[in-house]
Amino acid sequence: MxxxxxxxxxxxxxxxxxxxAAIACFLFFIPLILMQNAAQGVINxxxxxxxxxxxxxxxxVVFGCLVFLAWLAFSRYGKVKLGGPDDKPEFSTxxxxxxxxxxxxxxxxxxxxxxxxIYYLQSPPFWIEPFSPQAAQYxxxxxxxxxxxxxxxxFALPAVVFAYIYYVRKRPMLTVSYAxxxxxxNLADGWLGKLIDAIVVIxxxxxxxxxxxxxxxxxxxxxxxxxxxxxxxxxxxxxxLAITAVYSWSAYHGLKGGIAKLADFxxxxxxxxxxxxxxxxxxxxxxxxFADNIGVLIHDFVRMSFYTDxxxxxxxxxxxxxFYWAWWIAWSMYIGLFGAxxxxxxxxxxxxxxxxxxxxxxxxxxxxxxxxxxxxxxxxQGLPVSDILTNQGGPAVVSWxxxxxxxxxxxxxxxxxxxxxxxxxGTDAASFTLANMTCVEVKDGVEPPRWTRLxxxxxxxxxxxxxxxxxxxxxxxxxxxxxAVPILPVMVILAISLVKWLREDFGDIQPLTLDKYSxxxxx
Numbered sequence: 217m218x219x220x221x222x223x224x225x226x227x228x229x230x231x232x233x234x235x236x237a238a239i240a241c242f243l244f245f246i247p248l249i250l251m252q253n254a255a256q257g258v259i260n261x262x263x264x265x266x267x268x269x270x271x272x273x274x275x276x277v278v279f280g281c282l283v284f285l286a287w288l289a290f291s292r293y294g295k296v297k298l299g300g301p302d303d304k305p306e307f308s309t310x311x312x313x314x315x316x317x318x319x320x321x322x323x324x325x326x327x328x329x330x331x332x333x334i335y336y337l338q339s340p341p342f343w344i345e346p347f348s349p350q351a352a353q354y355x356x357x358x359x360x361x362x363x364x365x366x367x368x369x370x371f372a373l374p375a376v377v378f379a380y381i382y383y384v385r386k387r388p389m390l391t392v393s394y395a396x397x398x399x400x401x402n403l404a405d406g407w408l409g410k411l412i413d414a415i416v417v418i419x420x421x422x423x424x425x426x427x428x429x430x431x432x433x434x435x436x437x438x439x440x441x442x443x444x445x446x447x448x449x450x451x452x453x454x455x456x457l458a459i460t461a462v463y464s465w466s467a468y469h470g471l472k473g474g475i476a477k478l479a480d481f482x483x484x485x486x487x488x489x490x491x492x493x494x495x496x497x498x499x500x501x502x503x504x505x506f507a508d509n510i511g512v513l514i515h516d517f518v519r520m521s522f523y524t525d526x527x528x529x530x531x532x533x534x535x536x537x538x539f540y541w542a543w544w545i546a547w548s549m550y551i552g553l554f555g556a557x558x559x560x561x562x563x564x565x566x567x568x569x570x571x572x573x574x575x576x577x578x579x580x581x582x583x584x585x586x587x588x589x590x591x592x593x594x595x596x597q598g599l600p601v602s603d604i605l606t607n608q609g610g611p612a613v614v615s616w617x618x619x620x621x622x623x624x625x626x627x628x629x630x631x632x633x634x635x636x637x638x639x640x641x642g643t644d645a646a647s648f649t650l651a652n653m654t655c656v657e658v659k660d661g662v663e664p665p666r667w668t669r670l671x672x673x674x675x676x677x678x679x680x681x682x683x684x685x686x687x688x689x690x691x692x693x694x695x696x697x698x699x700a701v702p703i704l705p706v707m708v709i710l711a712i713s714l715v716k717w718l719r720e721d722f723g724d725i726q727p728l729t730l731d732k733y734s735x736x737x738x739x
Contacts, residue, residue, distance in 0.1 A: 226665040227655040233391070233410055234654040234668070237417035241675055244418055246682070266697055267534040267542075270704075271524045274541040277704050279521045281369040284711050285568050288376070293718050294565030298383040305561040313574045314483040315558055319645035320371060320551050320575065323431045323638040325363060329582035330617055331610040332359045333590050334602055341523065341532045347595065347602075355591050356509035356583045361520050362540040363583075364576040370544045370707070372571040374552025377710045379559045379567065380717065388657040390557065390649075392416045392549050392706065398713025415702055417650060419546035421672075424646045425679035426543070430610070431639050432456050432684060435632055437611035438618060442628045452684050460677040462640035464647075464670055482641050485634040494585045496622050501596065502588035506580075542700035545707065554649045589617065647673040 288294060297303070305312065333355035340351035341358065377395050381387045387394065393409030403409065436455045440447035494502065513520075523533045559567050590613075593599040605613050618628050650672035651664035658664060 225662055227652075227658040227662050229665060229668060230654055230656045233413050236410055237414045237654060238671075238675070240414050240418055241421050241679070263697065264534075266701065267538045268529075270701060271534055271538045272522075273704055274538050274545070274700075275522050275524070277545075277707055278366050278370055278541050281373050281707065281711075282366060285369055285372055285376075285572065288714075289565045289568040293722060294563065294568070296380075296384065296564050296718070296722065297561070298379045298559055298564065298567065299561045300383075303383070303561040305559075307558060309570070310483070311480055312558060312562075313570060313578070314480055315641075315645065316551075316555055316571060317575045317578050318482050318638060318641035319554050320368070320547070321363070321579065321638075321642065323434075323635040323642070324427050325579055325582050326586065326635060326638070327430055327434050327610065327614060328363070329359060329579075329586040330590060330614050331605065332362075333583070333587040334594065334605050334613065337591065337594060338602055338606075339532065341520075341530075343528070343530070352505065352591055352595060353508055353512045356506060356587045357513035357516075358520070358536070359583045359587060360509070360576075360580055361513055361517070362537065363579040365572055366521065367540070367544045368571050368575050370541070370548040371551035371555060372568050373707060374549050374710055375555030375559065375571060376564055376567055377714045378553050378556035380564070380714060382556055383560055384721070385717065388662075390553050390652040390655070390658050392553075392653070396706065396709045396713060398716045399709045412706065413653060416549045416706075417653060419700060419703065420550045420646060420650060421675055421679055423543060423546045423550075424643055424676045425682075428456070428459070428639065428643065428676070428680035429684070431635065432459070432680065433609075434611040434614050435459075435635055435639075438615045438628060439632055441615050441619070442632075449684065453681065456677065456680055456684065459636055459639050459643070460673065462636060464644075464673045482634070482637045485630075485637065489631065489634055490581055490585050492627070493589060493621065497585065497589045498592040498596070501592050502584055505588050505591060506584040509583075510580075539697065542697040545700040545703050546697075548703065548707070549653075550646055550649045553652060554645050557649075557652065586617070593620070643673070643676055647676065650675075 307315070336355045336358050337347050337351050340346060340348075340354055342354075344350045344354070374392075374395070378390060381389060381395060389395075391409075391413050393404040393412045396409070396412065397404045400408065404412075432452055432455050436447050436452045439455065440451060445451070520537070523537065525531075525533055555567070555571065562570075590601055593601050601613060601616065604616055618624060618631055621627050647669050648664070651668040652658050654668060654672075655664050
């Protein structure tokens with residue numbers, strides 16, 4: 217047996233980037249968390265100013281990502297293979313989509329597909345009357361809009377750029393700064409590059425902490441209700457530690473040994489849960505409402521993409537769409553880097569289509585089933601689900617939803633188990649990507665050191681625990697928005713860099729000979 221199989225080789229840590237990012241996380245999060253109660257009004261004001269003055273910028277960039285990817289996929293460059301002529305995908309399409317979906321959504325899609333449609337019934341967009349038939353037409357469509365094509369476009373753009381650098385240009389650099397070299401040149405090697413990488417790391421830690429800040433209270437509320445005990449802070453911490461233990465184990469075992477197996481397992485469990493609710497719920501109404509909402513989404517997609525409401529200032533697009541776009545952009549480099557790492561052997565076109573359509577279709581299923589169930593309960597059954605959301609919060613709505621299902625004694629433990637696995641898979645992928653980003657270079661087949669994966673897993677846990685201790689998430693949500701603003705121009709730089717490299721490598725090659733040239737170029 218080869219000696220390398222006994223003693224795996226790990227990537228070298230870039231201690232400058234690692235140190236700057238780690239210190240920045242401590243200096244950025246801890247003071248803000250400690251100051252939260254005293255500065256709550258200031259924090260809300262900053263959020264208002266940022267979301268209302270940069271709304272157009274977020275919307276232009278996100279829609280621009282969609283247009284750019286459509287052009288790239290259907291252009292001759294879409295045939296470019298991300299790897300050598302003999303390279304084949306490392307993972308099956310199912311496993312690839314499962315890892316991408318779980319890494320990009322985790323348990324968040326379950327929570328928001330259950331709760332978000334209720335918000336849109338209560339306070340619908342476009343000046344529609346609350347709880348009206350017109351409001352129901354947007355109950356699912358707006359959630360799918362926020363979790364669908366536009367969201368995944370912000371992930372797919374950096375994924376293609378990083379994969380091109382890694383597998384076509386053969387540069388083992390999984391850092392955002394290096395991906396900007398096509399525009400900023402050698403500045404990527406200096407302090408500007410380190411600053412870019414540090415900002416991305418901070419944004420990712422904040423984004424993951426925000427996600428866990430939603431998921432942990434949901435799981436603790438459901439578990440406490442099921443066990444008939446009080447939901448104390450200690451109980452919440454135990455739930456967080458249980459999730460941390462699972463994703464730390466997976467991060468320790470690496471990409472193939474941990475994340476891939478966990479993602480496959482999680483997807484199968486998700487399908488079982490979806491199928492059960494679909495069959496015992498109002499199936500016919502779910503399908504009818506879904507079809508109606510998809511029609512509205514197709515009809516109003518462009519309007520929803522650029523809706524800012526500058527005259528009446530209802531705040532709907534800023535509170536929902538702009539915040540979602542900021543949240544996704546804060547995550548975009550992480551999903552992009554992770555997506556690139558698992559996309560060897562696929563073409564640019566295949567990566568774009570899978571990331572935009574396969575993952576969006578998976579998100580649609582959750583809104584179809586979980587969201588449709590809530591709309592039926594409110595508008596057709598007259599149940600006080602909206603009052604539960606207003607008075608007790610989102611976690612209580614999810615708990616009510618599970619208790620309303622048949623066989624709840626078995627369904628609730630199964631649901632909690634699936635959510636722990638889903639959350640662990642997404643957070644594990646984030647820890648793995650953060651470890652990649654803080655290495656000098658990560659060659660094909662080499663993984664970052666285990667201790668770095670565990671360090672970033674612990675950092676995410678620490679930030680999440682701080683949120684739970686304080687009892688609020690406004691500061692961390694603000695951190696996601698703040699860190700997303702400087703990443704907006706980075707998205708534009710990535711697109712320009714990719715086009716520049718594609719023209720340098722394939723600019724004079726005719727479309728009919730591009731496949732053959734791509735193989736020769738990779739040799």
